[in-house]
Amino acid sequence: MILVTGATGNLGGATINALLKVGIAAKEIAALVRNEEKGAAFKSNGIQVKVGDYDDFESLIAAFEDVDKLLLISSSSDIKHRFNQHKNVIDAAKKSGVSHIIYTGFDMKNLVQSTMADDVIYHAYTADYLKQATVPYTLMNNTLYADLIPIIAGENILDNGISIPAGDGKVPFLPISEMADALAGVVTTPGHENQEYIIAAETAISFAEIADIISALSGKKIAYHQAVLGVYIEQLVKQGISESDAAYMARFAGAIAKGEFETNKSDVEKILGRPALTLRDYLAKIYLK
Numbered sequence: 081m082i083l084v085t086g087a088t089g090n091l092g093g094a095t096i097n098a099l100l101k102v103g104i105a106a107k108e109i110a111a112l113v114r115n116e117e118k119g120a121a122f123k124s125n126g127i128q129v130k131v132g133d134y135d136d137f138e139s140l141i142a143a144f145e146d147v148d149k150l151l152l153i154s155s156s157s158d159i160k161h162r163f164n165q166h167k168n169v170i171d172a173a174k175k176s177g178v179s180h181i182i183y184t185g186f187d188m189k190n191l192v193q194s195t196m197a198d199d200v201i202y203h204a205y206t207a208d209y210l211k212q213a214t215v216p217y218t219l220m221n222n223t224l225y226a227d228l229i230p231i232i233a234g235e236n237i238l239d240n241g242i243s244i245p246a247g248d249g250k251v252p253f254l255p256i257s258e259m260a261d262a263l264a265g266v267v268t269t270p271g272h273e274n275q276e277y278i279i280a281a282e283t284a285i286s287f288a289e290i291a292d293i294i295s296a297l298s299g300k301k302i303a304y305h306q307a308v309l310g311v312y313i314e315q316l317v318k319q320g321i322s323e324s325d326a327a328y329m330a331r332f333a334g335a336i337a338k339g340e341f342e343t344n345k346s347d348v349e350k351i352l353g354r355p356a357l358t359l360r361d362y363l364a365k366i367y368l369k
């Protein structure tokens with residue numbers, strides 16, 4: 081059985097869909113949820129529902145019975161708790177005899193020396209812990225979601241243009257659906273044990289280039305504004321984002337500006353046997369007139 085954590089979230093849910101799409105039977109998939117009600121939709125589709133919380137080791141032990149492959153989608157809890165939660169999942173998986181743990185890490189040039197190391201270092205700690213856990217592992221180091229562009233670049237891009245203090249920094253943005261396909265690919269094809277993959281688009285793109293792509297797609301000239309930090313945070317708060325999340329996103333903008341996402345490598349084609357969706361094709365789904 082394949083168990084997917086974070087099943088109620090964007091990437092976990094998309095990964096379950098991707099597993100079904102490649103032909104895994106619903107009864108061979110288990111969704112880890114924090115409470116039974118959240119699993120109702122999975123249950124009605126024949127997917128097994130396991131109740132467990134990353135903070136509750138015994139609940140994980142119960143949930144991981146009969147699990148062969150475990151997809152650990154990184155936690156969305158408060159950042160300071162994430163490493164310990166991942167450690168709990170890895171320890172419980174090991175104790176339960178799971179044969180392969182796949183973890184969604186993060187693709188930056190250097191997590192430890194990043195300008196936002198406090199926000200991302202848990203991925204490095206988790207990767208190190210997983211590597212020494214003696215259970216076969218695969219690290220899927222995801223770049224930034226393309227799905228974040230309409231949030232971090234300002235609401236209503238077609239009317240207001242793009243607004244983010246990201247300079248000329250580039251990101252190999254990749255849609256969540258592509259990351260999910262790559263996860264399903266690693267779970268369902270052989271040879272991925274003890275490998276570390278970069279899950280990113282082939283080409284990194286700047287926000288000036290994104291403005292040009294959306295201009296061409298929409299037929300409207302889209303400007304790229306380099307909002308100053310305070311104004312950018314205010315803009316996000318006006319979108320309904322909390323002050324602390326807005327400050328967090330501003331730190332991402334700073335890291336993008338410094339080129340911290342320009343790792344210039346992608347293993348997606350190798351895993352999927354087809355090229356990754358380009359950002360232009362993804363944006364066309366949203367902005368093509």
Ligand SMILES: NC(=O)c1ccc[n+]([C@@H]2O[C@H](COP(=O)([O-])OP(=O)(O)OC[C@H]3O[C@@H](n4cnc5c(N)ncnc54)[C@H](OP(=O)(O)O)[C@@H]3O)[C@@H](O)[C@H]2O)c1
Binds near residue numbers: 114
């Ligand atoms: N690469 C990127 O651009 C990017 C962007 C955003 C986030 N991320 C990272 O990637 C992860 C997946 O992204 P996403 O968009 O799918 O996030 P998401 O939609 O927020 O989903 C997070 C999932 O984690 C579960 N979860 C949180 N705390 C838990 C706990 N203590 N025990 C068990 N489950 C718990 C949530 O369950 P509930 O439904 O019960 O809350 C939810 O299913 C995030 O959690 C974050 O670490 C990456």
